[in-house]
Amino acid sequence: MESWLLTNEASVRIGVFIGLFVLVALIEYLFPRRVLTAHRVGRWFSNISIVVLSNVLARFIMPITTMAMAYLCQQNGWGILNTVSLPHWLEIVLAVVVFDLAIYLQHLMFHAVPILWRLHMVHHADPDVDVTTGTRFHPIEIILSLFIKLVMIYLLGPPLVAVLAFEIILNALAMFNHGNIALPLWLDRLLRLLLVTPDVHRVHHSILAEETNSNFGFNLSIWDRLFGTYCAQPKLGHRKVVLGVTKIKGAESVNLLSLLLIPFRSNPGSYAINRRWSDDES
Numbered sequence: 230m231e232s233w234l235l236t237n238e239a240s241v242r243i244g245v246f247i248g249l250f251v252l253v254a255l256i257e258y259l260f261p262r263r264v265l266t267a268h269r270v271g272r273w274f275s276n277i278s279i280v281v282l283s284n285v286l287a288r289f290i291m292p293i294t295t296m297a298m299a300y301l302c303q304q305n306g307w308g309i310l311n312t313v314s315l316p317h318w319l320e321i322v323l324a325v326v327v328f329d330l331a332i333y334l335q336h337l338m339f340h341a342v343p344i345l346w347r348l349h350m351v352h353h354a355d356p357d358v359d360v361t362t363g364t365r366f367h368p369i370e371i372i373l374s375l376f377i378k379l380v381m382i383y384l385l386g387p388p389l390v391a392v393l394a395f396e397i398i399l400n401a402l403a404m405f406n407h408g409n410i411a412l413p414l415w416l417d418r419l420l421r422l423l424l425v426t427p428d429v430h431r432v433h434h435s436i437l438a439e440e441t442n443s444n445f446g447f448n449l450s451i452w453d454r455l456f457g458t459y460c461a462q463p464k465l466g467h468r469k470v471v472l473g474v475t476k477i478k479g480a481e482s483v484n485l486l487s488l489l490l491i492p493f494r495s496n497p498g499s500y501a502i503n504r505r506w507s508d509d510e511s
């Protein structure tokens with residue numbers, strides 16, 4: 230099983246990614262939550278191009294995949310879970326939950342540290358939020374995230390299947406919770422007790438700094454509740470809330486080349502941790 234996973238990891242991930250992308254896009258088309266503000270073709274071209282570019286670059290630059298790292302840890306007895314003996318299912322659940330907490334903390338860090346916020350702005354500058362926003366990250370952010378994941382795997386020593394499961398869950402839920410989907414409100418209320426729903430994550434894409442700096446979770450909603458960063462609804466409601474960041478508008482927020490240059494030339498505005506010294510209030 231494990232050697233099969235190592236050999237077929239890429240095809241499993243790409244297959245699941247495409248299948249879920251089509252599914253969420255279809256649900257968005259049938260049950261949209263908001264009217265999109267930007268032209269879809271140009272936006273989708275840029276958002277899809279940047280995810281392809283980021284992943285190709287990450288493959289070239291990083292010497293090892295997450296699965297190969299987990300395999301190395303297993304063979305050499307590295308990481309906490311390789312030094313204790315727990316039931317296999319419990320190791321998988323523990324690893325997935327710990328990874329999710331790590332992703333929450335990493336996301337918080339990308340908002341708090343000004344230089345990291347410059348990178349993460351590429352994700353937030355999207356004037357609309359839909360299935361393609363879920364994977365729109367600057368290549369440097371993707372490479373840094375991958376590096377952090379490799380360190381986490383080295384420290385934790387998770388089972389291979391947990392690494393693949395987490396990658397798939399993260400990918401699937403990122404597409405789902407960025408989806409421009411009008412879930413029935415009763416279903417949203419039920420799901421958000423445990424998971425990050427589209428309505429929960431949309432608050433995080435609001436142009437208002439206090440709403441942007443809330444709801445950092447990607448999969449489980451418990452971390453935001455536990456650490457006091459949870460915001461239930463946007464002040465203006467889901468149909469009227471303005472999405473994006475204040476300083477990046479129009480073509481700069483959708484053109485592929487502009488997206489790649491955002492960290493180096495755009496005004497980071499007053500969102501990051503240094504906002505108290507900033508004179509450019511949103």
Ligand SMILES: [Zn+2]
Binds near residue numbers: 353433
């Ligand atoms: Zn964010």
Ligand SMILES: [Zn+2]
Binds near residue numbers: 352433434
């Ligand atoms: Zn997002």
